[in-house]
Amino acid sequence: MRRVTLRNRFFRSMFIFSSILSVVFFVYFYFSVRRIFLNQLIETSKLHTVFIVNTFGPRLDEGLRGVGEVKKIRSLLYHAREEHFERIVVYNMSGEIVVDTDGGVLPEEFSPEEIRGVKYLTRFHKNTLLILQPYISSNGEHRYTFLFFIPLEYVGVWNLRFFFSLLLWFIGLIVFLFIVSEWHASMVTRPVSELSRQIEEFKKGERSEIKVSTGTEIDDFARFLSGVLTDLNFSLKELVRLNRAKSDFIAVVSHELKTPLTAAKGYIDFILSGKAGKITKKIKNNLEVVGRNLSRLEDRILNILKFSRGEVVGELRFEPVSLNILVEEVLIDNRRRIEENGLKLIKILEKGLPSVYVNREKIREAVENILDNAIKFTDNGYIEVRTYQENGEIVLTVTDSGRGIPEERLESVFERFTRFDLTRSGMGLGLAIVKEIMEAHRGDVQIKSRLGEGTTVMLKFKLGTEGNHGKDTGNR
């Protein structure tokens, strides 16, 4: 739809309407005036026609006996026309023309009956008034009929000049209507114009608030709009501020967390390298655990930071990994914790499982997260870890006899920051991370649970190198 301002629309409709109205008026006016004129003309002409008929009527009887006389009458009649008549024609009672001031074709024919029977007739032909007037002799006999031609121009008023001045008046009126419509439209739509002007200024940044006082409902609209815009602006600024604060926070946290880690890891490596002094094998093994955990801590910090920034998995390097060995390692690391919680550990790892092509650290992290949850939410009972092969997939399940998750919460369990049980520690990122990791490996994670009956989490890996080709899942 073409865009047009309210003012223009208003102006256009007003102008067109009033113009049509004035055209109609003018046409009516023109024809009314014309009719009045004609009537006036007829009235004034009567004087002259009567005069001529009465003057010449009697002469005609005498004069028509001789041709010379006819010519004389004709000449006299010709002059009698003065400025009133263009032509005068005289008929006799047989319908023949006896005198004609001019020659030529008659614009209108009259029948003998009309000529004989006429009392007084006016007719309007093109722009000429025709008057038929009979000559009644003194003894009451209808002897002749005079036909008078009066063109409207002869009136003096009704001519081209008059028409042009009328046209000029008409044009003047149109211009006047134009100006009035323009003014009126402006006046009526001023509130709207004012509003759009202020909006334009606001958009350009020259104005921070929109306010009109026109005394119409537009004022309320403007107030509402202004309120909305101000709120939006404010929210936007807030958003930008918070975002910046978040970035700063991440930078600070990053630094604060990585620094102690650097010192700790550095020293562990240093000691393990033997350069601090000789160490026993036992010490070496224990320190290796510490070192591994510190690395894990480092990974988690990086993950959290990436999560906060919006990236998730990042780039992954893959290698063939024995799932069983990885699971064993995780279990060993957590053995103490499982015992402390009074839980029984059941391990059913299928022998001879083919390797999975994965990123070792990520999968370890996933397994740890799942195990962590199992330990956290199981007060007593057992944790069962199983690995097996099925339908071209390697499956790892972790089942616990814990408190379980209600069915309606099951779907949102993989969402970030959702926690079912707030009494336990954790950020709610664990399973979300697991899901991201499995997606990056083109694998799958499933969860089955019932409130009060425990939970089973299942990780599925496709066999073969194509299956587990992961990639950066992209920034959020």
Place this chain on the structure above:
Amino acid sequence: MEKILAIDDEEDILNLIRDILSAEGFEVETSLSAEYGITLLERYSPDLILLDLMLPGMDGWEFLRIIKSDDRFKDIPVILLTCRGELRDKVLGLESGAADYITKPFTPDGLIQRIRTLLKEKEDGQNR
């Protein structure tokens, strides 16, 4: 014996660096701030500088700018040690005149290797 100047606001990190590098045979001088680092530069004339970027007071960038515009010190190779690992910072660091960039946490071996490489390059450059 080659001399290394390490500047970092964490004492543990400085101790770690000192322990690692001493065990490798380097002489190590440390400073907790950039300002004091400049003082040490004049007294100590190190062969290489390890510089943390996030320092209180004068920060690492400022320090780098100062020494690179000083004829006495501009040829000393500087390794930037910092937590910020973004590519942008690395490029900026190298463009500002640093010779290398290591992110924390680092491995002692990695650190030693980088130092040795840079010192060797410098030596080759001088011998030409």
